[in-house]
Amino acid sequence: xxxxxxxxxxxxxxxxxxxxxxxxxxxxxxxxxxxxxxxxxxxxxxxxxxxxxxxxxxxxxxxxxxxxxxxxxxxxxxxxxxxxxxxxxxxxxxxxxxxxxxxxxxxxxxxxxxxxxxxxxxxxxxxxxxxxxxxxxxxxxxxxxxxxxxxxxxxxxxxxxxxxxxxxxxxxxxxxxxxxxxxxxxxxxxxxxxxxxxxxxxxxxxxxxxxxxxxxxxxxxxxxxxxxxxxxxxxxxxxxxxxxxxxxxxxxxxxxxxxxxxxxxxxxxxxxxxxxxxxxxxxxxxxxxxxxxxxxxxxxxxxxxxxxxxxxxxxxxxxxxxxxxxxxxxxxxxxxxxxxxxxxxxxxxxxxxxxxxxxxxxx
Amino acid sequence: xxxxxxxxxxxxxxxxxxxxxxxxxxxxxxxxxxxxxxxxxxxxxxxxxxxxxxxxxxxxxxxxxxxxxxxxxxxxxxxxxxxxxxxxxxxxxxxxxxxxxxxxxxxxxxxxxxxxxxxxxxxxxxxxxxxxxxxxxxxxxxxxxxxxxxxxxxxxxxxxxxxxxxxxxxxxxxxxxxxxxxxxxxxxxxxxxxxxxxxxxxxxxxxxxxxxxxxxxxxxxxxxxxxxxxxxxxxxxxxxxxxxxxxxxxxxxxxxxxxxxxxxxxxxxxxxxxxxxxxxxxxxxxxxxxxxxxxxxxxxxxxxxxxxxxxxxxxxxxxxxxxxxxxxxxxxxxxxxxxxxxxxxxxxxxxxxxxxxxxxxxxxxxxxxxxxxxxxxxxxxxxxxxxxxxxxxxxxxxxxxxxxxxxx
Numbered sequence: 001x002x003x004x005x006x007x008x009x010x011x012x013x014x015x016x017x018x019x020x021x022x023x024x025x026x027x028x029x030x031x032x033x034x035x036x037x038x039x040x041x042x043x044x045x046x047x048x049x050x051x052x053x054x055x056x057x058x059x060x061x062x063x064x065x066x067x068x069x070x071x072x073x074x075x076x077x078x079x080x081x082x083x084x085x086x087x088x089x090x091x092x093x094x095x096x097x098x099x100x101x102x103x104x105x106x107x108x109x110x111x112x113x114x115x116x117x118x119x120x121x122x123x124x125x126x127x128x129x130x131x132x133x134x135x136x137x138x139x140x141x142x143x144x145x146x147x148x149x150x151x152x153x154x155x156x157x158x159x160x161x162x163x164x165x166x167x168x169x170x171x172x173x174x175x176x177x178x179x180x181x182x183x184x185x186x187x188x189x190x191x192x193x194x195x196x197x198x199x200x201x202x203x204x205x206x207x208x209x210x211x212x213x214x215x216x217x218x219x220x221x222x223x224x225x226x227x228x229x230x231x232x233x234x235x236x237x238x239x240x241x242x243x244x245x246x247x248x249x250x251x252x253x254x255x256x257x258x259x260x261x262x263x264x265x266x267x268x269x270x271x272x273x274x275x276x277x278x279x280x281x282x283x284x285x286x287x288x289x290x291x292x293x294x295x296x297x298x299x300x301x302x303x304x305x306x307x308x309x310x311x312x313x314x315x316x317x318x319x320x321x322x323x324x325x326x327x328x329x330x331x332x333x334x335x336x337x338x339x340x341x342x343x344x345x346x347x348x349x350x351x352x353x354x355x356x357x358x359x360x361x362x363x
Numbered sequence: 364x365x366x367x368x369x370x371x372x373x374x375x376x377x378x379x380x381x382x383x384x385x386x387x388x389x390x391x392x393x394x395x396x397x398x399x400x401x402x403x404x405x406x407x408x409x410x411x412x413x414x415x416x417x418x419x420x421x422x423x424x425x426x427x428x429x430x431x432x433x434x435x436x437x438x439x440x441x442x443x444x445x446x447x448x449x450x451x452x453x454x455x456x457x458x459x460x461x462x463x464x465x466x467x468x469x470x471x472x473x474x475x476x477x478x479x480x481x482x483x484x485x486x487x488x489x490x491x492x493x494x495x496x497x498x499x500x501x502x503x504x505x506x507x508x509x510x511x512x513x514x515x516x517x518x519x520x521x522x523x524x525x526x527x528x529x530x531x532x533x534x535x536x537x538x539x540x541x542x543x544x545x546x547x548x549x550x551x552x553x554x555x556x557x558x559x560x561x562x563x564x565x566x567x568x569x570x571x572x573x574x575x576x577x578x579x580x581x582x583x584x585x586x587x588x589x590x591x592x593x594x595x596x597x598x599x600x601x602x603x604x605x606x607x608x609x610x611x612x613x614x615x616x617x618x619x620x621x622x623x624x625x626x627x628x629x630x631x632x633x634x635x636x637x638x639x640x641x642x643x644x645x646x647x648x649x650x651x652x653x654x655x656x657x658x659x660x661x662x663x664x665x666x667x668x669x670x671x672x673x674x675x676x677x678x679x680x681x682x683x684x685x686x687x688x689x690x691x692x693x694x695x696x697x698x699x700x701x702x703x704x705x706x707x708x709x710x711x712x713x714x715x716x717x718x719x720x721x722x723x724x725x726x727x728x729x730x731x732x733x734x735x736x737x738x739x740x741x742x743x744x745x746x747x748x749x750x751x752x753x754x755x756x757x758x759x760x761x762x763x764x765x766x767x768x769x770x771x
Contacts, residue, residue: 092620093617093635097618102499102501103498103499104499104500104521109472110479110480111480112557112561113475113476113477113479113480113557114477114480114481116409116477116480116556116557116560117477117478117480117481120408120409121407121408121409121410121477121556121559121560122409122410122560122563123409124560124561124563124564125564126561126564126565129560129561129562129564129565130561130565130623130624130753130754131623133468133521133523133753133754134468134500134521135521135522135523135752135753135754135756136623136754138754139618139623139753139754139755139756140623142618142620142754142755143620143621143622143623143755145620146620147618147620148617148618148619148620148632148635149616149617149618150616150617150618151522151616151617151618151754151755151756152520152522152529152533152616153520153521153522154518154519154520154521155499155500155501155518155519155520155521156501156504156516156517156518156519157499157501157502157505157517160501163516163518166542167518167533167536170533170536170537170539170540171536173540174536174539176536176615176616176639190483191479191480191483191495194483194484194487195483195487195492195495195496197484198484198487198488198492199492199496251516251542252516253460253462253514253515253516253517254505254508254513254514254515254516254517255514256458256460256514256515314499314501353514
């Protein structure tokens, strides 16, 4: 028996699909040639095309911000808009912001290093310093929407997105917030891309324009996904609220026995759908898929990790979830007609035995 | 508060500070009023000023040096100190699902050279690849987990200078959620050119030893260190007959939503945060015996913080005793909240109200008793540690002395 703790009532994203409110209309994306910096030969990635932030969120000023902060502002605004919440009617001291990221504001961090390279450490440019802090995106979201609740930025190898969702649900459960804006994402910079490359993590698809092969490695991606999380049961539900999914529980660990732990969390139920929040490896050889098969058995539908999201190795979970919900909405096959209702598991793995599993009920 | 499964206690404290490696050195240092701040020249490129450095940090084993940043190594030492009374080599401990919640703002920035901005691939080829891998803050939590061989959830929090106090608060939430039977929570940050240059460029540094809450304060000094608390439920601690060092009675987190770097001038965010922590702890302002302040020594922070104390403790029978222990070894950024939690626990356990050093001309504030001069000895059932940071983050932690009935 599991209890729904929180409902996802709004979705917004800035991703290679563009800035979008709500679900992402499924369409095949191919990696694009990188033009933001000079590369030796073809280098491809899933990139967010530049757009005018104020054209999506009127009045937004992002000139001095890291792109991660700017996208967090846009994605959070779109998610709030999608939820139908009027923040003016809320006690904003009870609204939390929880952001999950792997690299944080890498763009301005690099800008600060560049400033040190050019001017020496004693002559650095002050502007990128505070804006390069990892918590800058979450604090800008708080500042723009005037949200005075807990403001938390978390990182967790491979599981920053899952961790953000779990921490946000925990705040709601303990009455430390009445509403949470949960975000996860990263930007792709030259130093990040070349680090992946030097570490041998990239797919051959980064270097030629052929369709994505089933081979080792991933194609880097970027973007920020946001959801609005509202508590279930502690206050009257908003009548007009659409619910994309209910969050029931979550577990993550750096090791141990993932199958036993997840089965314990599931209790007697078996998920109808397992969403692989993958690590970039192809579906057939992914440890996430293998774990999903072991947990879900033959009856569970398993959605493979989607390349656009899998290119965010640490912060992909929310984008994976949104893409899976989008696919499901398009297929128009409600899971609730299946034996165990609409129970879904958002599952990720890391390293030898690290895992994160979030249990969701889909209406 | 009476449910031992819902009461969070501290059963271990590990510290690496400019006083030395181990909680004992920190306790002896602060209780004797020793200042670790010293002139620093020709140590960090382009920097001349005042800092407090950690000496005698063990070098990692051959081959492992580039896998761990200085922040990682500070964290690993502090964690080792924190679990000194646990059989952490046993399979039972390692497989029990103990979690790690660490904070860092520097993390692996100390290991990265500016050349990365010009030619990342070249810098990686010249040996930077593994050093760059220490860059994410999550790496500090992984370093602690790997060092102790524990396999529970691992997470890092970045909330600027409120980070490690927030790590403690979030770890306490996780214990209430049953996500782990025990959490190691704290923070670690190393001194490095990146942060020294950053704060210097913002003109936030006092070239001399800082003077928090003094009318003539000029800014902060940076220090380095790490602190890790062992947190578990009172029921868990009782099951394994562990000594309880303190009870974490209340915690809260808020945001100013005011400015990227400046605090809200009336300290409203910090005010709300302290009130929420007191509400959770079910205590009044009269019951808090001491506040270990954020007290950076910057003009804006100290005024906002003072204003918050005036409001929160308005109506108290006696002015609230407040001090900033950043006057002893500077501002350790992401580690500050955890180090100050360790000091607050020391204050509670020793019944010691610690003074702010070099506080000669305090900010006028009738509701605040600025502690200065020598250590004042008195029973201290409850004390609060307050942290704030860039981005408007605030965290308050209330610790109680279990021997004085603070868990009731």
